[in-house]
Amino acid sequence: MNQPTLIAAPVKDLFYGGASAEYNAAITAAAARVTAFLENNKRPFSGIRPAALLAQFREVDFDTPLPDYESLFEEVDRLYIQHATAFHLPQYIAHLNCPVVIPALAAEVIISAINSSQDTYDQSAGGTFMERKLIDWTGQQIGYDDQCDGVFTAGGSQSNMMGLLLARDYYALTYLHHNIKLDGHPIEASRFRIFVSEKAHFSNQKNASLMGLGEQAVIKVATDERFRMDLGALEAAIQKERQLGNIPIAVIATAGTTDFGNVDPLAGIAGIAQRHQLWYHIDAAYGCGLLLTDKYRYLLDGIERADSVTIDYHKSFFQPISSSAFIVRNRLHLNIIRHHADYLNPKEQDYDALPAQINKSVTQSTRRFDALKLWFTLRLMGRQQLGAYTDTIIDTAEEAACLIEEQVDFQLLSHSDLGVLVFRYYPAKLNVSPCELNKKIKEQLFFSGEVLVASTKVDGKFYLKFTILNPLTTIEDIKEILNKIRSAI
Known part of the structure; x- marks a missing residue:
């Protein structure tokens, strides 16, 4: 019989009470490298070519560990930090990568070390209520009442998928009396249609494909001279699809297009969605920053009428990646995606007394406590x-x-x-x-x-x-x- 392998004491690499000195030394060394990155970068990119960088990676041998932290940090500095894009410099003006606020970086240290998972109360406790408090606060900024709810997600594409999934399943349950979660697509699903601006995010097509509706389900609507969804074109597109025998189920507006940073006419789209009984989702992954400003908040007028909203705090709230959310106006709609597992969130559990955020999540069970970054930010800096x-x-x-x-x-x-x-x-x-x-x-x-x-x-x-x-x-x-x-x- 094989004898168990004995672990030599003291253990220095595991995060536990006996390794606090090594933890502090490692974190201090990491902070020094970050400080050097912040202070020494005068341009946003080193300019290194991919072939030159790849050649350095060929020398790395994972079977031979490095002797100490200094060697490790030297290697990471050479392979990564020296060539990392410096989003904090004004000369970086390319993609939707915001500079981040320092309170959120402080939160990252706590998040990574304590390593809570946000799926159930017994894995997060206070983290559960912090996340819920921030979801409620975000819902209030949108203009929702106390019936709203939501969950933190990995990013805007995931939140948009949740919006489309709810739109599809809600339509099937309400109008076809068919439960897609249990029984799969009804025969009518091939005729489901979702309306988006021709300048909307590509995640809409990808999500429709992943959900089995196919990209053919996404109807692109023409835009005006400012590249915002044209209301007349939307109305005409809905009417056309109905005449073709197809079934409009949802319209997705964009509050802040990736290519132009413009906001669709949210209130006007809300009226059309209501008249045609369509699920109304707003992708505010970029434009959610308008929730913070009194001066320009009017650009989001009508967002409070949406059934669901995508929020990316890591785009417009100056948060480190990832920090996003999916918010619904009616909390009961989240029951559509709930699934019970006996070992995690059994059906008989009283979730008012013992909450579980996993009941609101689609693609993540184990889920990082990213909400703490926004908590730090709002509590120290304020809206x-x-x-x-x-x-x-x-x-x-x-x-x-x-x-x-x-x-x-x-x-x-x-x-x-x-x-x-x-x-x-x-x-x-x-x-x-x-x-x-x-x-x-x-x-x-x-x-x-x-x-x-x-x-x-x-x-x-x-x-x-x-x-x-x-x-x-x-x-x-x-x-x-x-x-x-x-x-x-």
Whole structure:
């Protein structure tokens, strides 16, 4: 009979009471590397090419552990930190990556070490009520009453999937008396239709595919001159699908499109959804920051009429990834997705007395306590300070839009409700097409490491894109970036 392997004492690498000294030393060393990253970076990217970076990874041998923490941090610094994108710099102006607030970073230390799981009360206790309190608070900011509910999620795509799943199952239960959770799709499912803006997030198509409805279930609705869903086009699209024998079940509005940062006419869409008895979901993954500001909150008028809302705190509340939520106006709708497991959340348990957040989650059982980051942030900074950041970002974006419009060698495609500006460099004399010129500019800037901008295509044409999500970005920074674009080629 094999004898059990004996563990030599003292154990230093496990997180337990006997290893507090090593824990403090490791955390202190990690903090020093983060501080160096913060203080030493003067440009948002090192400019390293993928082939050069990959060559360094070929030297790593996982079968041979490193001798000490110093060696480990040196390796991680060389392979990762030196080439990590610095989202906190104004010269990073590409994607929806916000700079993060320090209270949330402090929370990350506690979250990772204590390692609570948010699925059941016996794994989180106070964490359960912290998350619920923040969900209630978010619902209040949306304009919901005390019947709202929700759950923290891994991101906007997951929250959007939950909204679509509820829309599908609610329709089947209410109008077809069919339980998809138990019995699978009804025969009518192939005719289900969901209406989104042609500029809505791609997760809608992916989610429809994953749910077995197919991308064909998603009907793209034309937009207006500001790339917001056109109400007349929505009404016409619904009528057309009905005439074709299809079954409209939901409309998904976008509060803050990824490409243009504009908000669909939420109140008008709410009226259409109500008239046609459609589930109304709003993807406010980006535009949720408007909940923080009194100055621009009006842009979300009508959000309180949605059946469900996607919130990404890690886009517009300055939280580290990941920190998102799915909120419903009527808490009873979450019962549609509830599943009971005897070992975890048995059916006979009194969930008013002993709550379990897993009853509201679709794709996560074990789930990180990301809500603590937002708790730290709100309790120390408050809604007003976060709202002031949002005001600054929107004001800077509008000033930047006007500046670009004034430049004879730039073409601005649209102003933004939030902070995304789509444009291209278009000097009077061109030796190549404007699309090729702007592609080369983006690549040149990226591998110089000096400025990171994004890009997109509109009507098949290539454009550069600013995503202003940093309250420290000034109009002087924008002027400097425009000059670097001019000189890139």
